[in-house]
Amino acid sequence: MKDNLIKYILGIADNSLILGQRLGELCGHGPNLETDIALTNISLDLLGQTRNYYQYIAKLKGEGKTEDDIAFMRSEREYLNVLLVEQPNDHFGFVIARQFYFDVFHYLLIDRLQNSNDETLAAIAKKGLKEVSYHLRFSSDWVKRLGDGTPESHQKMQEAINDRWVFTNELFLKTAADEAMIKAGVGVDVSEFKESYYQKVTQVLNEATLTVPDEKYFQKGGKEGIHSEHMGYILAELQYMQKSYPNLKW
């Protein structure tokens, strides 16, 4: 039970950690000041939520573990985030496409997680939901502005939407830990909102005058710890300090 619960929480929290790290790379590199600040604010929200989840995991693990152990001291195969969030920033269209695909999912997920019979998870979700509704508004807005913008912004947004599309289906795959937690009334059954997810995505893409991709081949692996070639580089940067100076504290 405890192992499954920890794995289930990691499946949610690692998405926020890795996406937060990716967005953090843009600090000082956004296309303009307002967007730069918005992206790093979203990163901060995600890392804050990650801390709440990791503090809970550390408590479940006991043995003096802390949130830092969970964030920094695992090997690549032990991170359970989806492939979508580890994809590189490339150009701004890619940043927005990744954010948009994730935000729609994230919102629908934690909206349901509020009703978890695990009190701590429900509280973290309730808190996070208010923040995520701002993220979703931001990314949907940019999909529309770029899609329905100039011919060049339209073409670049379409390119990013097509390219990141193959990572969306993995959001709805269930691991053994997910299944166990759904049965226990702790976890959310993601298949319940798969349809609403693609409806919402389609609605925004239509408004943005973009074409909904019809690619049927999807990538997967992250939820089982098998990551894309980008993950090693993310972790090298993320873990550098703790690996070089073990147990370093601020």
Add this chain to the structure above:
Amino acid sequence: MTYQKQYIEKELISVLETVSDPEIPVLTIIDMGVVREAKKVDEIIKVSITPTYSGCPAMDVIGDDIIKAFDNVGKKAIVDLVLSPAWTTDWITSKGRKALEDYGIAAPLSPSADKEVLLGEKRLVKCPNCSSTKTVVVSQFGSTACKALFKCEDCKEPFDYFKCL
């Protein structure tokens, strides 16, 4: 991690009022509504605070400042972070809202009005400098996670708006 109702023992308020948000120094933690419980148990002051945002970097500082404030009056305090019920801008007191406005930050509207405003449908946010409602959203995220960036079209001043949560 959860609690029922806000409960602050009267004699502790004066000390708690000396602590303010490091990012909005005009707002005390009492006016901000982040103190959810404060009581004396066996000579130790127990204080529960709730974060405004999950990633709010001010929380660690506020926790330390509370301990310091009680230490200054010769008391030992412990601070604990609670998440539920989640903080809402409705908990900012009317004194707090006034302090925000005087400081140049527009106070939060109701959640439904907030949505209309940030989506650019309605002009309801009053410029804290000239009180004009001819204001526009520049960005939904401002200098901190809890604020949006606005511009007044009359006096041309940019200003922060405290978002509804």
